[in-house]
Amino acid sequence: METSQLHQHKLITNDQKNHVFAQNALQDELDICTDFFISVAFVTQSGLCFLKTHFADLARKGIRGRLMTSNYLGFNNPDVFRSLLEIENIDVRIVEKEGFHVKGYLFEQNGYHSLIIGSSNLTANALKKNIEWNVRLTSLENGEVLRESKKELERMWHEALPLTEKWVERYSKNWQSLTRDKLVTDVQDEKAIYSVARPNVMQEKALENLANLRSEGKNKGLVISATGTGKTYLSAFDVQQVNPSKMLFIVHREQILKSAIKTFKMVIGGADEDFGILSGNSKDITAKYLFATVQTISKPQILNLFSKNDFDYILIDEVHKAGAASYHKVIDYFDPKFLMGMTATPERTDIFNIFELFDYNIAYEIRLQEALEEDLLCPFHYFGVTDYEKDGVIIEETTNFENLVAEERVKFIIEKIQYYGVSRHKIRGLVFCSRKEEAKKLSEIFNNRGFYTAFLSGEDSISKREEVVERLENGELDYIFTVDIFNEGIDIPSVNQIIMLRNTQSSIIFIQQLGRGLRKHGSKDYVTIIDFIGNYKNNYMIPMALSGDMSYNKDSLRKGTFDTSYITGISSINFEAIAKERIYKAIDDVKLDSMKSIKDAYAKLKIRLNRVPMLVDFLEQKSIDPYLIVSGKVSNIKTYYDFLLKNDDAIGKISELENKYLMIISREFLTGVRKQDVLLLSEMVKGREFNRKEVKVLFQSYGLDAQERTIDSVLNTLNLNFFTGLLAETYSGGEIIEAGQNIQLSVGMKKALLRNSYFKLLLEDLLSASFIKSESYDKSRVFTLYKKYRRRDVIRLLNWDKQQIDQNIGGYIRKDDEFAIFITLKKGAEFSGAMMAYEDELLSPNLLKWYTKAPRTMSSPEVKAILDYYISGLNMHIFVKKSDDEGTDFYYLGKVEPQLNSIEEFHKPTNDGKTKSVVEMHLKFLEAVDYKLYRYLTNIE
Template sequence: MQDFIKDLESSLQRGFIDQTHPNKGDHQPQLLLNSKQAKQEVLSSLTEELDHCYSFLFSVAFITEQGLATLKSHLLDLKLKGISGRLLTSTFLTFNQPAVFRELLKMTNLDVRVTDVQGFHAKGYIFEQPTHYTLIVGSSNLTASALQVNHEWNVKLTSHENGEIIHHFYNQFEEMWQTATSVTESWIEEYAKVYEQAKSLPEQVAELPTSYETNPWQQAVTIEPNTMQQNAMQQLETVRAEGNDKALIISATGTGKTYLAAFDVRRYTPKRMLFIAHREQILKKAKADFQRVLGGPDYDYGLLSGSHRDLEAKYVFATIQTLSREEQLQNFSREDFDYILIDEVHKAGALSYQRVMDYFTPDFFMGMTATPERTDDVNIYELFDYTIAYEIRLQEALEEDMLCSFQYFGVTEFEQNGRLIDDTTTLTDLVTEERVGHLIDKIHYYGWSGDYVRGLIFCSQKEEAHHLSAAMNKQGYRTVALTGDDSQEERLRRIDELENGDLEYILTVDIFNEGVDIPSINQVVMLRQTESSIIFIQQLGRGLRKHDSKDFLTVIDFIGNYKKNYLIPIALSGDKSQNKDNIRRRMKDTSYIHGVSSIHFEEVAKKKIFESINSENLMQMSILKDAYQELKNRLGRIPYLTDFQNHHSIDPEVLVGKAHNYHSFLLKMKEDIQLYTKHEDQVLTMFSQDILPGKRKHEVILLDMLLRDGVVTQSAFIDDLMKVGCRTDEATLTSVERIFNLEFFTVQDQKKYGEQPIVVKENGTYRWTTEVKRQLEQNENFRAFVQDIVTVGSQKMQHYSCVEPFQLHEKYSRKDTMKLLNWENDEKATVFGYKVKYNTCPIFITYKKESDVENSVNYRDEFINKNMFSWYSKSRRTLNSKDVQQILNADRNQISLYIFIKKDDGEGNHFYYLGQASPDKFSAEETEMVDEDKKLPVVRMDLHLERSVDKKLYRYLID
């Protein structure tokens, strides 16, 4: 407690008295904002405090269903820990909908009361933490907009339990709480009557800020081209002006591809147009949308499908099944249509599409799809001459407010006999009464937006869908199972019943992944393991179309003990890098989702995903090959590493990690790009492994200069380093030279890299060695590979500091650390926990040890808080040991301590950099650890970090 008080005093000194105070505390006052640029949300601070509190109090005037949804999984996790809280709200201006109060009743660890104090407009959140209280007070109500988007000011304060300010808030809360009314079902029924009366008198709510949430009775507006459509039409004009007669539009589901096509046709004014799709349902909807945009008499619009044969219409809407028949094609001349559109064009690899595309010769061919990626060796890009007019994916579409916002909940699958459902679970166990109860509990708790549920449940197999539907119907639900065995007519009938409210759920297996337009869907349930990020997005997209009946979509994803759980953050973020650390970051930080959409995982589900990331091999050659082929298809040529980087595909580091260098990878892809000598391959390996990651800019900059000029004076090199603010001290320059002449590396690495210098320094000038110079001059492929590495390295190095050796919270291997600290040699083989050398001491910590780790190295290292770490020396050390004394007297000895940490061995050999630290001499103590009945001396001490650990990283490491 004394440490906390000292920390709090230091924090308050900096926060309220002197901003230059050298605060090392973690409790200074903060202004909480919603800032897209800074990737900040009030919500993240709120949930961080909520997740680790002992109790909490909320006092908020306005609450919306979506705002409440952002806390549901967090409140459920607290319930499982036996933690509860209280919420005080009001009916001020009848803003709060009755549905909100019904949702609040689902949270049984939340006691809710309503005050009748006139003008109640308080917004405050109080959390009881193990050592203190946290107070967040300001302008944010419990609405998604206020917590994530609006310009809000909130102050976060920390108080000791005896602090006066916290008692003032508590007393105010208790005073109002005692006179407030408990929320019950009967109270909600009475309030609903009052609310309906207010709803019929819109003038009474005119004072409400419109940005809190969409008004549920807002009138629809006249359709106009959205941002995507306007930009895409301009790009299509440019494409045609450049002489192209084919183009692809890649656009996320729900962003208005059909209307875009109609707008473009209106601008193009063709004599005749042909619209092709694979289902009659799509055609009928498209025909209605086109007529709404283009106008004109009904006879201008015709169908070619089933029994419809409207061959003379100006605008023909045809199914591919009917149109591709030889007898139907002969009804048209090749030049009949000057504008042809193919919807869901990722299917165009089929022979039926090929027959149609080969037959017609329009002035312009446009293909539209949300998912151009194929796994059947068909190159959709090639069909459209590699011309992509416009592309917008899920994250961009959300940012542009084209889609309905969503609340994603990764929930824990059913556990039977202590075992979560996994890849091997049999059908019998999937349809037990207990699992059905678990399913119903979750979909009820997480709910939906709107008057009643219109849900899709995606199952893993047909029998499961039928059994679960029957079981849910016995529980009073109105559901039906639809599979590929059901006719198109049956599917359409059931969709109508869902939209009309006669059905609540359709349970299906994949048939609704695409080509189905049900905008009113307000709940998507994924009751199957994720096997493909593409299918995941397709199923998510079923509910992302905007509709007047909903404010947001609820997505409930049941996460069991599945091997491919790692695909979930990949699908949600669109990160295709296959870089495990990137994927972990997507789990810790979901700021890539824009607007009022948010992503939440129950605690157990989150752990299962991290386990999957750690255990799964994301560098499988099959995965890399698919990504390679997809990018090659898109470009129409062999891609370089730079292409992977620019197209946000596989991380180049992953590719060269799999095959030493990219040339070796291309050979595995059966590409015929030869190098002349083994040494060329070895040089590429060295550049790929040690320079491409860009963790020190110096090597990248020097390579770039050498490629451009052939020889580089040291003074010119120093000038270029100084332009970008890099260190130019002698030790760093010498370290760079030892990298290029290979002296830094171990004997094993030197053999791998060719055993001879690559760049040498003579008379103050850097130059290629004779052999490398000749190779660059005589082999264009070799030079292109080197240039490619430099280009990627130049992009990657922007993430790293050029002044300090390390970038806070980035990851480094032991080898990286030795290099960046300017050690003469790579000594990773002799550096285990730490090593003092050259006035530096890197300390490497594995936070969670494996259960079978030897006791002699099973140190009990742990965070005390975000600024302080309880750390143990190597075993067989006392306070008088040389290395212990060097560390304890680091300041006096001018030794810099650098702290590196990883959560567990599943993260490989790279560690997060937490910054420099200083030891607390007074905390140092001799203690013991037991190994095979032997007591080994060890020293424990507290290390003070110069910078607080990022809160998301901190929670990831300790949870």
């Protein structure tokens, strides 16, 4: 029997560098199992969080499982047993025996069993962080081992006690917390995170950079730091190292002042009278360290109490708000020796340029992913869950208010938030709603259901907000319902659950709201984020915000949804199956390459750089994929020059021919699919000329394929002989090189470079960007696994001398010993190329069912070539896309070999009621397809 990736035994470890974790192996097994049996000595709530969406999806399919754990050493917190009782499709039993230390995960799959056994308990550290060894075995290869394992598990199960509320209550009374306390010392309180004597890693680097700025004579500095990473502590450390005679700290909300003063006192020390507040209720204007609200200090009568150089050092918290008139009054009035600004989100939706305000002096920048890597934030578990659906109607932007607060939806929401739970079972939550009336009504309904909640809006006074927040922190409230007032500028470190009941309007707001729970605190081990995903057109922003990928590349967004292993540390990102499909649909439907999207990204980058961005800047600053600009999908934009011209930012003129050169190079090379083309052209632009031998040496010096046929293909592309049909017409006259005995730039290209420095600047930038893009491709292979390719890219990379028109290729093309197959899995009812019901199908990560074109028989040339596969040495390459909604390019899944005994000729009905002959066969992948991509392509959830 064939052994596929699903059936192979393998070693399972945690590999942080390559983002491969034991949790992924368990998730993959759960997603396709028909039954499961988990037996582990130790379980944590955070470990359960890795699997909860998968348990929920199994419950939706009617699949139950068993979990056996223990009271050994009192490791398991009573809270984890309460969490297990919330999972309705798992039966749980407890082994009350000393020395129970089993770690095994048994899964019943379609036609076989698999067992993961080794050192990993069901804890977050064991499944993602620790050095652990586990081995995966299957009944197809290790049948006797699995039979014995299953028999032993069944024996222990029958001797174990069922988990009940009564058992948990008894265990809680006897449970000793000493061991557990030791496990959480790193998050006991803020002093454990921000030592008065010792700044954290981020703060040390930022302090050094700030000191360097001042030594260079700069009097301004901007710190960009994710929420919860200790910006206030950083500012206090910097004030300590500067030691100003007087300091001013400006905030936009009065409730922040007291906590800021507390932080500064811890760091700087000194008498209480050195610290003063300037607000509506206090006027301590003589204090050495003055903490002021912008609303108060911006008043003319207050400003006039100070001289312009009264303060040596001024700090502005949440400085992205500095576009407001009140901030301008203060900033324009004072003349400090140093002005420091702090923000988590410098990119704004308004036109204010924060970077310009600080003379583009970015002292330090650390975003969410880096902060998690440095262990500066509380770990989080994000759950993208399916919002309420009734009679096929899903919550969306235009849903009536009555449906948002309907009895059934409220019940649905409560069930979900109880299922996904909170750290240590004591809720301190924030609920972000789409509308003010929704937040108010839901708060009322939750109170009637036994919760303790409050509603806050922008209309509430500062004192009321402070009073409600204090009640939440004291444990008097479970939730605060609101719309947008807690996006930023509020510090509630004990928050352990964020509920999102609204559409994601922007990635900035999404991260701000998620960030409300990311401060470390002794009362929690992690924060739970529950995002109710309805039928929203902006759902594509969710993977964008979580991954930090702002390329607007649809394939990157899809990958950020089906493969979330990019998240660092013991945090996790989890989507229920239906929620994923809603995100995929939003990605398919949105037009990310619109002029508006591109102009917005361009404007933000221009503001940040204080100059016209080049294509390389988009890549280096992790902004929009520059290929979107030049792909030809935006009206009348063929090159970056066209875009700059349209935005009045072109600093020179280029000719029509020069623009054609840029268009050809942009369209063909900016994808980065083959480095050789870009490398050779880059060297020639520097003034070099080559013969074939020198080209070969150049390619070899970079470790690139330098076969004669590859050199021919590169030259054939650069002199445009490769292109046919409409592309040949479009590119006509734009030959880039002349490839005779002497390989040199074309006459037109040489003249353009000599006479137009602006054209040369644009060309060199384009080639540099293309080179950077090519770095993501595997230079040891013709095609890089799981990258996407256009049909003409494939033909060019196979070194064929002429491009084939897409319509002529259809589903596949063969030449000599190369055979490229292009498959659209979801062809749709109007699949024009079929004329009949094609049923190409990925049967497993190892196997593809494939049909030839029609009419074809066993005597057709391509079928005969396949039948002679083991004699002819045919290379069969598979390129797949999920549907036409994904565009015109295909994922490369690798090489296959035909299963000769599966090749059969059939007669299939056509759309016009007739029949045509077609040949069906199974193709086996030489290297099993990545399982996450396989699941995405096949919709197996």
